Amino acid sequence: MEIEVIKAAFSRVDDVDFDNIPFGKIFSDHMFVVDFLENEWMQPTIMPYGNLEMSPAISALHYGQAIFEGMKAYKGADGRVRIFRPFDNIKRMNKSAERMCMAQIPESLFMDGLTQMLSMDSEWVPSQQGCSLYIRPVMFATTAEIKVKTADQFKFVILTCPVGPYYPHPVKVVIEEHYSRAAEGGVGSVKAAGNYGAALYPAKLAQEKGFDQLLWTDAKDHKYIEESGTMNVIFVLGNKLVTPSLEKNTILSGITRDSVLTLAKELDIEVEERKILVEEIIDGCKTGELKEAFGAGTAATIAPIDLISYEGIDFYLPSVDANSISSVLLKMLTDIRVGKSADTYDWMHLVG
Structure with missing residues (x-):
């Protein structure tokens, strides 16, 4: 046409x-x-x-x-x-x-x-x-x-x-214990406008307390991590990259998320897509098993998280440097996007 x-x-x-x-x-x-x-x-x-x-x-x-x-x-x-x-x-x-x-x-x-x-x-x-x-x-x-x-x-x-840049600095997040972004059987896995409108009030409450965003949890029990604000969330636990599974259809199937997981496998980093207990993340903060956490999405690309708050307690994560997994993955992704690295996955569409 x-x-x-x-x-x-x-x-x-x-x-x-x-x-x-x-x-x-x-x-x-x-x-x-x-x-x-x-x-x-x-x-x-x-x-x-x-x-x-x-x-x-x-x-x-x-x-x-x-x-x-x-x-x-x-x-x-x-x-x-x-x-x-x-x-x-x-x-x-x-x-x-x-x-x-x-x-x-x-x-x-x-x-x-x-x-x-x-x-x-x-x-x-x-x-x-x-x-x-x-x-x-x-x-x-x-x-x-x-x-x-x-x-x-x-x-x-x-x-x-x-x-x-969407976030000019590392992100401070609080784990949401009351409000929900999406429930099983709902529209959490699609980009419906109402998903974002409904999230504004709890995000506003978090921002009034000094946080940048929420770590959303499951609607039923608030026991499992789902997303970070408007981004997918990824954790470096030990030597593994771990992110919430998409199987319940409450989480958006992020294209940046998929790209990050693909590049991590290229680096021979073990990737797990599974249910992640809030308790596991907090234990990881306490023991040092949680090395990094970051959001992944189109607007922010990769947004490092430097603080996770839960039940009134703030847990600080190690500082990110050029050798951090999130930094390495961001550089790999950026180099593909601007043509500095070979587009082996056929991700880029040239205009003209």
């Missing part, structure tokens, strides 16, 4: 200080927009970034039929733009769409729109170390009817923004 292109009258890129980029506040010149009506996708358009007109009765606002993804593009030393694992994001977004009774997005529609837009906005992809172009695909129900039912009209949008 041919994409209609409406170019911005002028670019705002020269107004951006790429050495001081706030996360998620500055948007690139264009966005990709397409509607799903009468059981098919309509004419897709690349247009200047701006507000969208819509009815206040749309289903997304009332009943939460909204999903999204998080992706990144990088500019290498060769000046070429590379998107990290885009086809995995498309698969995951369609999994979210299925769970939320929404339209499936054709891979070709997604990729054609994204790559053409990135070609137009390539100057927005930062080349500074630790920076990237964050890509936010979002789909929401636009059926204008005040009734709880499956919507049949949707809008799919891709917008982008240049970003720097």
Whole structure:
């Protein structure tokens, strides 16, 4: 399907200080927009970034039929733009769409729109170390009817923004003992917008106490570790890399998580995906068996955790240096993303 292109009258890129980029506040010149009506996708358009007109009765606002993804593009030393694992994001977004009774997005529609837009906005992809172009695909129900039912009209949008590091320092987390992010049988394994809205209040309570994020636990007993804020969490216990299993469908199947585990195996580090008791982590803090802990996600990539708090007691983790497992894995991942290392896993998609 041919994409209609409406170019911005002028670019705002020269107004951006790429050495001081706030996360998620500055948007690139264009966005990709397409509607799903009468059981098919309509004419897709690349247009200047701006507000969208819509009815206040749309289903997304009332009943939460909204999903999204998080992706990144990088500019290498060769000046070429590379998107990290885009086809995995498309698969995951369609999994979210299925769970939320929404339209499936054709891979070709997604990729054609994204790559053409990135070609137009390539100057927005930062080349500074630790920076990237964050890509936010979002789909929401636009059926204008005040009734709880499956919507049949949707809008799919891709917008982008240049970003720097999500966390400028190691993260302090508190283990959540009361509130829950997701329960078995729920939507914790998909990127439904409501998952994030529901997490804001407990995160706010933690931040008021000086923590950056929560370590979420299982909804039933609060005995098992699940995620760290909006990231998957990974622990270095002894000489093993250990992370919560995905089998209960309460945890997002993170693409960064999968990449980190793949690279760890390449380094001959033993990897375990299993249930992790809160008690095991606290014992590891006390005995020194817990060497490192870090979050893994698109926004933060790898975010070292330097403090874990539980039942009012703070446990400090060893300082991270260049030889720490998280640092080594981050460098490996970064080098692949910017073209310094061979892309042996075929993760990067070149634009143009």
